[in-house]
Amino acid sequence: xxxxxxxxxxxxxxxxxxxxxxxxxxxxxxxxxxxxxxxxxxxxxxxxxxxxxxxxxxxxxxxxxxxxxxxxxxxxxxxxxxxxxxxxxxxxxxxxxxxxxxxxxxxxxxxxxxxxxxxxxxxxxxxxxxxxxxxxxxxxxxxxxxxxxxxxxxxxxxxxxxxxxxxxxxxxxxxxxxxxxxxxxxxxxxxxxxxxxxxxxxxxxxxxxxxxxxxxxxxxxxxxxxxxxxxxxxxxxxxxxxxxxxxxxxxxxxxxxxxxxxxxxxxxxxxxxxxxxxxxxxxxxxxxxxxxxxxxxxxxxxxxxxxxxxxxxxxxxxxxxxxxxxxxxxxxxxxxxxxxxxxxxxxxxxxxxxxxxxxxxxxxxxxxxxxxxxxxxxxxxxxxxxxxxxxxxxxxxxxxxxxxxxxxxxxxxxxxxxxxxxxxxxxxxxxxxxxxxxxxxxxxxxxxxxxxxxxx
Numbered sequence: 001x002x003x004x005x006x007x008x009x010x011x012x013x014x015x016x017x018x019x020x021x022x023x024x025x026x027x028x029x030x031x032x033x034x035x036x037x038x039x040x041x042x043x044x045x046x047x048x049x050x051x052x053x054x055x056x057x058x059x060x061x062x063x064x065x066x067x068x069x070x071x072x073x074x075x076x077x078x079x080x081x082x083x084x085x086x087x088x089x090x091x092x093x094x095x096x097x098x099x100x101x102x103x104x105x106x107x108x109x110x111x112x113x114x115x116x117x118x119x120x121x122x123x124x125x126x127x128x129x130x131x132x133x134x135x136x137x138x139x140x141x142x143x144x145x146x147x148x149x150x151x152x153x154x155x156x157x158x159x160x161x162x163x164x165x166x167x168x169x170x171x172x173x174x175x176x177x178x179x180x181x182x183x184x185x186x187x188x189x190x191x192x193x194x195x196x197x198x199x200x201x202x203x204x205x206x207x208x209x210x211x212x213x214x215x216x217x218x219x220x221x222x223x224x225x226x227x228x229x230x231x232x233x234x235x236x237x238x239x240x241x242x243x244x245x246x247x248x249x250x251x252x253x254x255x256x257x258x259x260x261x262x263x264x265x266x267x268x269x270x271x272x273x274x275x276x277x278x279x280x281x282x283x284x285x286x287x288x289x290x291x292x293x294x295x296x297x298x299x300x301x302x303x304x305x306x307x308x309x310x311x312x313x314x315x316x317x318x319x320x321x322x323x324x325x326x327x328x329x330x331x332x333x334x335x336x337x338x339x340x341x342x343x344x345x346x347x348x349x350x351x352x353x354x355x356x357x358x359x360x361x362x363x364x365x366x367x368x369x370x371x372x373x374x375x376x377x378x379x380x381x382x383x384x385x386x387x388x389x390x391x392x393x394x395x396x397x398x399x400x401x402x403x404x405x406x407x408x409x410x411x412x413x414x415x416x417x418x419x420x421x422x423x424x425x426x427x428x429x430x431x432x433x434x435x436x437x438x439x440x441x442x443x444x445x446x447x448x449x450x451x452x453x454x455x456x
Contacts, residue, residue: 013030013062014029014030015030015062015063015064015388016028016029016063016064016065017064017065018065019065019066019067019068020039021068021080021096023038023039023040024036024037024038024039024045024096025037025038025039026066026068026082026096027065027066028063028064028065028066028084029063030060030061030062030063031049031051031058031059031060031063031087032049032050032051032059032063032084032085032086032087033047033048033049033050034047034048034050034066034082034084034094034099035047035048036082036096036099045099046098046099047099048094048099048100048101050084050086050090050092050110051086051088059087059088059127060087061087061127061129062129062388063087063129064129064130064131064200064201064388065130065131066082066083066084066131067082067083067084067131067132067133067134067139068080068081068082068083068096068134069081069083069134069137069139069162071137071162071163079163080095080096080097081093081094081095081096081102081105081162082094082095082096082099083131083132083134083139083162084128084131084132085113085127085128085129085130085131085132085141085143086127086128087127087128087129088127089112089113089114089118089126089127089128089143090110090111090112090113090128091106091110091111091113091128091132091139091141091160091165092105092109092110092111093105093106093109093110093162093165094109104163104164105162105163105164105165106164106165107165110165111160111165113126113128113141113143113158114126114153116167116170117143117153117154117156117158118145118152118153118154120192121152121153124145124146124152124153124194125144125145125146125153126143126144126145126153127143127144128141128142128143128144129144129199130142130198130199130200130201131201132202133201133202133203133204133211133242134162134204135159135204135206135209135211135242135243136242136243137161137162137163138159138160138161138162138168138242138243139159139160139161139162140157140158140159140202140204140211140242141157141158141159141160142155142157142197142198142199142200142202142213143155143197143198143199144197144199145194145195145197145199145219146194146195146219147195147219147220147221147260148219148220148221148421148422148425149194149219149220149421149422150193150194150195150218150219150220150226150227150421150422151191151192151193151194151219151421152192152194152219153194154172154173154174154194155173155174155194155195155196155197155198155215155216156170156171156172156173157170157171157173157198157213157240157245158170158171159242159245168245169244169245170245171213171238171240171245171247173196173197173198173213173215173233173234173238174190174193174196174218174233175190175232175233176190180232180247180250181232181233181250183229184229184230184231184232185227185229185231185232186227186228186229189226189227189228189229190227193218193219193227194218194219195216195217195218195219195220195221195234196215196216196217196218196219196231196233196234197215197216198213198214198215198216199216199262200214200216200262200263200264200265200266200388201214201265201266201388201390202214202266202267203266203267203268203269203282204242205269205280205296208280208296208297209241209242209243210239210240210241210242210248210296211239211240211242212237212238212239212267212282213233213237213238213239213240214237214262214263214264214265214266214267214284215233215234215235215236215237215238215262215263216234216235216262216263217234217235217254217257217260217261217262218231218234218257220421220422220425221257221258221259221260221426222258222259222260222371222411222413222425222426223258223315223318223413223422223423223424223425223426224256224257224258224318224319224320225315225316225317225318225319225422225423225424226317226422227256228256228319229256229319230252230255230256230321231255231256231257232250232252233250233252234252234254234256234257235252235253235254235255235257235261235262235263236250236251236252236253236263237250237251237253237263237267237282237284237292237294237299238250239282239296239299248299249298249299250299251292251294251299251301252325253284253286253288253290253292253325254288254324255321255323255324255325256319256320256321258313258318258320258370258371259287259368259370259378259382259409260287260382260409260433261286261287261288261382262287263284263286264285264286264287264384264386264387264388265284265285265386265387265388265389265390265391266390267282267283267284268282268283268284268285268390268391268392268393268400269281269282269296269393270282270283270293270393270400271395271398272293272302273398274302279295279296279302280295280296280297281293281294281295281296281302282294282296283391283393283400285333285385285386285390285391285402285404286384286385286386287380287381287382287383287384287385287386287387288332288334288336288367288380288385289332289333289334289335289336289367289380289384289385289386289404290326290327290332290333290385291327291330291333291386291391291400291402291455292305292325292327293327293329293330301327303327303328303329303330304327304328304329305325305326305327305328306325306326306328307323307324307325307326308323308324308326309322309323310322310323310324310367310368311365311368311369311370312370313370313371313372314370314372315370315371315372315373315413315424316423316424317423317424318370318424320370324368330455333385333386333402333404333451333453334379334380334384334385334386334404334405334406334451335366335379335380335406335408335445336366336367336379336380337366337367337379338364338365338366338369338377338379339359339364339377339379339408339436339444339445341356341359343445343446344356344359344444344445344446345438345442345443345444345445345446345447346446347442347446347447350438350439351438351439351440351442351444354438354439354444355437355438355444355445358410358436358438358444359444361375362374362375362376362377362410363375363376363377364376364377365377365378365379366378366379367379367380371411371412371413371426372412372413373412373413373414374412375410375411375412375428376410376411376412377408377409377410377436378408378409379408379409379436380405380406380407380408380409381407381408381409381410381435381436382409382433382435383405383407383409383435384404384405384407385404385405386402386403386404386405387404387405389403390402398456399454399455399456400454400455401452401453401454401455402452402453402455403450403451403452403453404450404451404453405449405450406443406445406447406448406449406450406451407435407436407437407443407449408435408436408443408444408445409433409434409435409436410428410430410434410435410436411426411427411428411432411433411434412426412427412428413425413426413427414426414427
């Protein structure tokens with residue numbers, strides 16, 4: 001039996017975190033299939049394929065799991081639902097007992113998430129690759145949207161009635177006139193701006209009724225000359241009233257992002273012991289290798305954060321934000337300084353030769369180094385630092401566990417044709433999202449290339 005190959009010659013990654021409820025394990029696959037198994041035996045109970053019977057090429061993409069909801073029906077019966085998003089922009093509700101669509105939800109079991117946010121861009125991607133958040137009888141949804149060009153589907157967050165699929169509230173991730181943060185976009189640069197979305201996983205403090213949004217960067221990721229300003233709520237942890245969608249607080253972790261430093265992972269609800277008190281906190285791991293620890297109720301940092309001057313871009317029209325926030329505690333998880341020549345990988349002679357020759361051709365940078373016209377590295381790169389796998393908190397020990405990558409990015413800005421959506425775009429001999437690695441895609445610096453960290 002041959003091995004299936006996919007876009008770019010790569011197999012789709014399996015990124016699902018399964019759920020186990022009452023002895024049943026629910027998981028999703030890169031093609032958005034959902035499977036229910038007996039958790040002790042692995043025996044299949046049911047499976048559901050949202051693309052069954054549809055024509056066209058089957059999409060394969062990362063799919064990070066499903067959500068579970070349980071409630072009491074009007075007939076006083078227990079209802080159990082599996083909620084999932086699909087690669088073609090649907091929110092689906094399945095009966096958790098048999099995997100069949102719940103026909104009373106939306107249109108015969110599904111809500112078209114493109115409606116109201118992507119109508120003008122029918123050919124652009126709008127998908128849901130992470131599980132929605134559940135709060136009481138609401139299902140709260142983010143989405144994956146384009147990273148290029150700058151104009152496209154909205155990254156707004158929406159909540160739907162879990163029983164009917166009716167839209168309950170919508171939060172503008174790019175603030176409209178009169179809303180908090182609108183002034184951080186110069187002129188009309190906020191209009192039709194894509195990006196600024198939650199492609200990762202949200203968290204809910206059920207007791208306090210707060211949903212936490214790890215928001216990504218504005219499009220285009222690497223050029224911001226057409227969006228001068230701080231660009232809220234890009235790269236921000238945002239807390240909303242989960243019942244109404246009303247803004248409670250926000251904390252921006254990257255100003256005017258030029259590095260694709262999305263907030264990549266689920267916010268972690270913590271208890272911090274400080275000055276003899278136990279404080280409800282939320283921890284956000286980042287691609288930059290930082291962990292921001294904030295008061296869960298106010299968004300104020302619980303440990304000092306400094307705004308420090310960072311390198312400025314020389315690309316015409318760009319307006320790098322002059323400073324970026326640097327938490328003083330906990331210490332960074334990953335390398336943030338440039339690689340020295342003596343640190344080039346010696347894992348194999350071939351790797352050393354390739355990486356040394358590459359090193360001698362590039363501008364060698366660290367964190368927040370903006371890309372120039374020549375090949376430039378910055379550390380950490382777009383793979384982190386921390387990434388979508390997130391963190392785990394042990395309330396007994398007070399330890400936060402985080403795995404982190406040691407991978408730099410490699411690229412250069414290239415002038416585009418006059419009819420291009422942006423005047424400059426990131427490129428490299430190995431594509432737009434190239435890494436600082438060798439011909440085998442091994443990092444060009446000496447190991448370790450990843451770490452597992454425990455933080456008190």
